[in-house]
Amino acid sequence: MSEMKIADRLFTIRYKVDEQSHLIIKDQEVCLRCETKECTHFCPADVYEWTGEMTTVAFENCIECGTCRIGCPDYNIYWVYPKGGYGITYKYG
Amino acid sequence: MAQEKFDAIVVGAGPAGSAAAYTMAKAGLSVVLLERGEFPGAKNLFGGVLYRKQLEEILPDKWKKAPVERRVVEQRIWLMGEESAVTLGHRNEAYKEPVNCWTALRVKFDQWFADQAVEAGALPIYSTVATELITEGDRVIGVRTDREDGDLYADAVIIADGVNSLLGKSLGIHREWKPDEVSLAVKEVIALPREKIEDRFNLEKDEGVTIEFFGKTSLGMAGMGFLYTNKDTLSLGIGVMVNHLKKKKIKPYEILDHVKKHPMIRRLIEGGEVKEYSGHLIPEGGWNSVPPLSGNGWCIVGDAAQLVNFVHREGSNLAMTSGRYAGEAVIEAKKRGDFSQETLSLYDEKIHQSFIRKDLVKYKGMHEFLKEEDPDLLFNRLPQAANQALYELFLVDGVPKGEKQKKMLNYLKEAGGGAWGLAKLGIKGWRAMNG
Numbered sequence A: 001m002s003e004m005k006i007a008d009r010l011f012t013i014r015y016k017v018d019e020q021s022h023l024i025i026k027d028q029e030v031c032l033r034c035e036t037k038e039c040t041h042f043c044p045a046d047v048y049e050w051t052g053e054m055t056t057v058a059f060e061n062c063i064e065c066g067t068c069r070i071g072c073p074d075y076n077i078y079w080v081y082p083k084g085g086y087g088i089t090y091k092y093g
Numbered sequence B: 001m002a003q004e005k006f007d008a009i010v011v012g013a014g015p016a017g018s019a020a021a022y023t024m025a026k027a028g029l030s031v032v033l034l035e036r037g038e039f040p041g042a043k044n045l046f047g048g049v050l051y052r053k054q055l056e057e058i059l060p061d062k063w064k065k066a067p068v069e070r071r072v073v074e075q076r077i078w079l080m081g082e083e084s085a086v087t088l089g090h091r092n093e094a095y096k097e098p099v100n101c102w103t104a105l106r107v108k109f110d111q112w113f114a115d116q117a118v119e120a121g122a123l124p125i126y127s128t129v130a131t132e133l134i135t136e137g138d139r140v141i142g143v144r145t146d147r148e149d150g151d152l153y154a155d156a157v158i159i160a161d162g163v164n165s166l167l168g169k170s171l172g173i174h175r176e177w178k179p180d181e182v183s184l185a186v187k188e189v190i191a192l193p194r195e196k197i198e199d200r201f202n203l204e205k206d207e208g209v210t211i212e213f214f215g216k217t218s219l220g221m222a223g224m225g226f227l228y229t230n231k232d233t234l235s236l237g238i239g240v241m242v243n244h245l246k247k248k249k250i251k252p253y254e255i256l257d258h259v260k261k262h263p264m265i266r267r268l269i270e271g272g273e274v275k276e277y278s279g280h281l282i283p284e285g286g287w288n289s290v291p292p293l294s295g296n297g298w299c300i301v302g303d304a305a306q307l308v309n310f311v312h313r314e315g316s317n318l319a320m321t322s323g324r325y326a327g328e329a330v331i332e333a334k335k336r337g338d339f340s341q342e343t344l345s346l347y348d349e350k351i352h353q354s355f356i357r358k359d360l361v362k363y364k365g366m367h368e369f370l371k372e373e374d375p376d377l378l379f380n381r382l383p384q385a386a387n388q389a390l391y392e393l394f395l396v397d398g399v400p401k402g403e404k405q406k407k408m409l410n411y412l413k414e415a416g417g418g419a420w421g422l423a424k425l426g427i428k429g430w431r432a433m434n435g
Ligand SMILES: Cc1cc2nc3c(=O)[nH]c(=O)nc-3n(C[C@H](O)[C@H](O)[C@H](O)COP(=O)(O)OP(=O)(O)OC[C@H]3O[C@@H](n4cnc5c(N)ncnc54)[C@H](O)[C@@H]3O)c2cc1C
Pocket: A081, B011, B012, B013, B014, B015, B016, B017, B034, B035, B036, B037, B040, B041, B043, B044, B045, B046, B047, B048, B049, B050, B051, B128, B129, B130, B131, B160, B161, B162, B163, B166, B167, B185, B186, B187, B237, B239, B280, B281, B282, B301, B302, B303, B304, B307, B308, B313, B314, B315, B316, B317, B319
């Protein structure tokens, strides 16, 4: 089996995307000082990216696992669930 | 929504919540079953092995109709080397009747299980997030939802909102989990024709097999992989402790890519089509992470209360049983007309007397063990050494057997930091598994 790109993997999930993000970086200054930028690694859906100046949040890709909520060393992510009925819907589970 | 008051509100329609809602509704209580997904199961996944015993206890007449995949007749454990494995397993016809466990997929199962609660009279409110608990002093009296005028009131609230349990956190009964108290698992459901699955895994008709693997596949992090046979799909996944993942700077799906290339796995999934990718946290703090279980007007159940025996990958059954116990406590509270902690702590008592506490206490040292020991030793160097040792054992190369035996021991000693280091590790591991 050839390696799958993350975009192809996420394509297997049905999303109902809200206009508003359910994930908010509390303080970009904290990200600037953050040495590890580890949210850009441990997220299973590549939601976070460091542009060189700030952390961007592709919340529409989020699979709602909660890792970033617990994993960000500075608890710098305000994390709630997408509104009822929004976000991911699995077919198999 | 009308400002009606219910006997109980259950937040979350996973196995824990649906079991609680079913138990209470069947006893005639007025129950709301609240779920944030479009339907129960929409947001959920597990490995997944579903156990018969605890399901039958809740649904003695209907458990046979549960939508499951295959009856598990064989369980395999693989200790993975770089391109090899040490294998152990057990297959037995006796697992068929009475059935011990099945493989299952949560989207189907959770819907069916929640439907049982609804048929028994629970009021389903789906596509709705419980955003906070409504309290009066130290008493929980209801739930605020993200619907307009969405406050709901009840004598008891059962918190069954899963591993992230924002409600449990808001109640202050557990602080945020530490990264070492959870693992992140990523999974793929891979489609293959039935006959291929049955041929590759040595199965007949509805028979199924489970494979758990650990070692080199988790890339030096504490973790466990799984490969389970469904009817015409395979469930393949791997979970690693989040504190280790944080340090490794590796993406979770790259671990999965690595797993898929292992020769033991590659040939089993060959030609399959990935139907779904998914990810979820698993509570792995063990008994020491379990929060207070009840209070005035509330009980907390399932993953939200860290009730998972990760050593035996049992979670859904602990969730169901804890949900049932909480439901039973609320039924008693309704009889007495007292929903205070005094009555609801019946739930704690039931947990304490059950296999849930006994099993979690037995393994309570395991979390500390995995947190303290070097993951590279446990999940990389030792598994590789065990593989080298067995390679040596079966290799006929003219080296006398006595010398081979020495070589085998040396592999293990070197990996484990000498005979003494190895012995100490063995003792610590033994203690961790024996409370
Ligand atoms: C990869 C993986 C493999 C596993 N393998 C196995 C296995 O093989 N066998 C086994 O027995 N167990 C396994 N488990 C564990 C098992 O899945 C869990 O222990 C079990 O699902 C816990 O049930 P629960 O009802 O407590 O929580 P969940 O199943 O997580 O259900 C919680 C529910 O609450 C809903 N919810 C959450 N917050 C809110 C809110 N605020 N408002 C409304 N709804 C909300 C969620 O959408 C969800 O439906 C595995 C887990 C994972 C992640």
